[in-house]
Amino acid sequence: MSLGDEHGSSGGYADTGQTRTRLPESDPYGGARRGGRSSSRSLVTVVGVVVLLIAAIAFANRGDDSPAGGSTSDKPATSATAATGEKPVQPKSGGIPTGFAHSEAGAQSAAANYSVALVSADILKPANRTAIVKQVFVTDQQATLEDRLNAAYSKEFLSNIGLDPNGNPTKGQTYVSRTVPIGTKATSYSDTAATLEVWCTGLYGTAGANSANPVTSDWFTMTLQLRWTDNDWKVDSFSQKDGPTPVPGDNKASSADEMAKAVEEYGGFTYAR
Template sequence: MSLGDDNDGFGGGSGQTRTRLPEGGSGDPYDDTRRPPARSSRSLITVVGVVVLLIAAIAFANRGGGKGDTDNTSGTSPTSDNRNPTSATGVRPVTGKNGQIPTGFARDEQGAQSAASNYAVALGSDGMFQPGPRRSIVETIHDPAIAADLVKRLDASYSPGFMANLGLTAEGTAPAGLTFVSRTVPIGAKVRDFTNDTATVEVWCTGLVGLAGEGSTKPVTSTWFTITEKLKWLGNDWKIVSSEQAEGPTPVNGDNRASTADDIAEAVKGYGGFTYAR
């Protein structure tokens, strides 16, 4: 699917990503009954080779009412990181920021994985649903050669009709009394290909999307996906030149009971995000 389609639909070294300290009644769909996992369809959107991380949004919007591992081709030999993939590894994350997005990643495999993980978080944030923040996110993390055109196409795709289907206003904000939730949380990352100037990184993620609050007909649900980002070294940092997303790997749904609307809304407001580092 491309942005020119009539439908405004959206499609997301071995080792584990290390998390750093934070930056900074009736009709209630969040009642104590356990919700079955969503089974909505997902699709991809391609813009000049860029597939934007928005699979959760289309799954959310389409709800009615109510790869096997790839060998590391960098030529590096196995390390203790590979033998113990559940251990946190690598160097400290960057300290620089452009707005809320970390910048200044190292020009190595660890830096590429850190960049890809943090870029996945930015692309899955609620800022992508508002024109100003969306432009800033896209321009910060993409190759300038494609960023301007991508912004124009995304602006056209986030139409009032699409926003209404998400339960949002035309400006991408939640109705009064509700809290819009759109978060991506990287679980781990690995390098598929690496050179001094380019990198291909897979980031396994879980995401949250929905409207939290009493009376919401679009309750917050979770998704699992893997985003593959092709990066290029430009201006002393990694930039996205293209990305694609696939569903899963998805774990078996647990036995946790769904929280109330107020609990979800308070959690979103009270718990800040993280900077991710390989």
Template structure:
């Protein structure tokens, strides 16, 4: 699942006025459905390579964690382009409030921009974006004021009744009886590529699960990896989105996981809540 293709087609500019779109990627083969058989077994040599690889990663992680020290990325700067950021979380609370159910009140520094970008990525590629009333709330809260009206109009046209019907949803963005539409994004990491007191460019590496869980689903739930780039602007005492775009990956090799039945996926979506993301 990545921004740019959930509407089935992409404009020449790759999105709506630079905002991007969302897509649901259909599985590449009929074998990728819920309840499908487990993949064939791996050879013992492959298993050994996997174990060795995991051990190497653990050693590298421990070594990195023991480096200690910090950096000044959390402080406001002027137009600088930082290099590689630390992978460890800062440990600071990102926000203490929400608006329209979305975290708000991010601090005016790099760390605040990264936290805002991660939370906005999660909500912009969510099942709520298909629901007209909820979509209006999201756009109002997430985007800079001068982009709200135009964006609402463009998204309403994009998520038309015809489009929603094509992906198995009614005009209110609800799935058919017995089915659950899944669109949940999990940020894996963030990186600031440009920053000033009033603007920031943040890349958010994401994974997620997307599709329709239920009997006779033509769009079974699968996972995807993508990177969103969000152009942020300081407005109304908070970080807001000015525009965003997406690209595929980086994506790892798929794991040898047993595919869960659709009812288990639906239950997980209902029972497992989301998070407030922080740098």
């Protein structure tokens, strides 16, 4: 759930396609579908595939024959989305990873994980909100932000989305707010501060019989200003905007019961670069 949709506004914080192609049953140009290949051509094709597989296995299993200290300039460069190999995080604290690497990759990992926490069902619960704020934000911003979040997620707001004052849905229903980072980008970086953009998709709504707020999806981008403090990356401020949004697919919507079961059975991820 993007903060701009259901969570409303809380000042500067909580303003804070791909189309499948199906093969036609007949030639799209009016002719009949082509028949199968001849048996001789099929045999040649099978033999060729087997030879290629054997060669691929042999190549994968061979050792690194390059001399120690040899040049690696002929090796392909890692892509922008490849893992860096750095240990991403320390054990979780309150369900949120900590101990991010003091690097640009570490800052991107922190931003991705913090986006998940900031747009979650837990932050709607007063009992969990304080702990999330203390874990995610720099010390000198915690009090101000918690006040803004408390005002944004008021009893009236929670009631409007079908939750009680403690952020819980009615019996038999499951409230969903789950964020999935698609990618991250550092727009500025130094050893003490970084600005990151996190492109996200997510689910939000209430799953269950007779829900007036069914689970739907959205796409949004969060911008987080991070600060290096107490040997970790923490959020100094954040904002959010809609999109980029792909063309909707043609998937059939699941039932409310199927959605509730999926949310209960499938856990979330720790996101790292």
